Amino acid sequence: MNRKLQVFVSSTYTDLKRERQAAVEAILKAGHIPAGMELFAAGSDEQMKVIRRWIDNSDVYLLILGGRYGSIDPHTKKSYTQLEYEYALETEKPLFALYMTKEYFDQKVGEMRTAAVEMDNSAALQEFRRLVTSKMCASFDNLASLQLAVFQSMSDFNNDTKLVGWVRGDEVVNAKQTLEQMTVLQIERDAIRKELEELKKVSTSSPLKPLSEEAMKLLRAMSRDARGVAHLSLTSGGFSVESNGKRITPHPVPHRAEVRWRAAAQDLVDRGYANSDEERDLFQLNHVGYEAAERLLNQNPASPPPSS
Structure with missing residues (x-):
């Protein structure tokens, strides 16, 4: 502007x-x-x-x-x-x-x-x-x-x-359009959170399963980050995951794929590998997570690094 x-x-x-x-x-x-x-x-x-x-x-x-x-x-x-x-x-x-x-x-x-x-x-x-x-x-x-x-x-x-x-009138942000976009994103976010809750209920009543591909990618990237942090973000262009200064997802993924990535992040929390800040969509490895990362990644040494 x-x-x-x-x-x-x-x-x-x-x-x-x-x-x-x-x-x-x-x-x-x-x-x-x-x-x-x-x-x-x-x-x-x-x-x-x-x-x-x-x-x-x-x-x-x-x-x-x-x-x-x-x-x-x-x-x-x-x-x-x-x-x-x-x-x-x-x-x-x-x-x-x-x-x-x-x-x-x-x-x-x-x-x-x-x-x-x-x-x-x-x-x-x-x-x-x-x-x-x-x-x-x-x-x-x-x-x-x-x-x-x-x-x-x-x-x-x-x-x-x-x-x-001062700015030109035609450069001012359309507040109504922005509010509508934010409302749509909030509705989608609420629906995803609800679906995650259902996934959590299923995971707590079932035997512990191997980490999903998304969870392994998260664990790998977070273990290489200086602070052990991953950030999940939702924008109008789609959902993306970043850690260690790079995108884990090559491009923002469609909204429908957000469920898998959020479930993967929550899986790390449920296993005691990470702590979460839900308000900012931040996940951070704890000492248990670092130990798990070292153990699991040694079992899969050929796994490729996150895409940039």
Whole structure:
């Protein structure tokens, strides 16, 4: 499934237009969705409510910090950019910040003059910068290094399976169809368990018989496994048995053959050779089973190894 993460991009406006555009391009090239703050006109309580909802609905928060502090909220006396950043911290939103180096700042001042410099709230900007650099952040000294930092960070976030992201509607799993398939498999599983119970009743009332071919294959494979384990699994493609890192069955066998293999595994349990975890369909040899395997397999040395 092709998941796309939504990234909320926060920065001051007039001084960082090129930097924000470079970050948006890097997010798009990484295959994700930017939510640029240029879509909003921060400056009122109502707009901040809208921005907070967008941050809530985004997977990742990105701050680009330059030489300006930004517009001030009259209630908190903090810039709206800082309020956005603190809200992302407060809500534990996955985030990262990029701040420009002094060399790049000097270059910006040479190009933009006072438009790149904070004239009124320099102390507040320095305090905000100390907060940002105490968290997850990186510096950039040109547009290329900014884009590289964004691209690398998005690669890391993309590996985080806890992030929800967005997917195309036609890629979403059909829940109804999956539920129907699971119901059919459960019915078949219950029927097989019932048949196994009947087989157990027959086996306990009859003299002990030689191990079946399936039981011998199980015993052989489990004795060669480091943990002495065999796993029986039922999927939509059929039933399969695995042990020692290999399939004992060459291919998933039809559902009707599952009865024989489950009976073989249960036979090992009934003889005291193995213990079972029925919830996970795991069977594990005990010391009696290892002794039996050594004795029985020495009697049949020509038996072939499990198919892979």
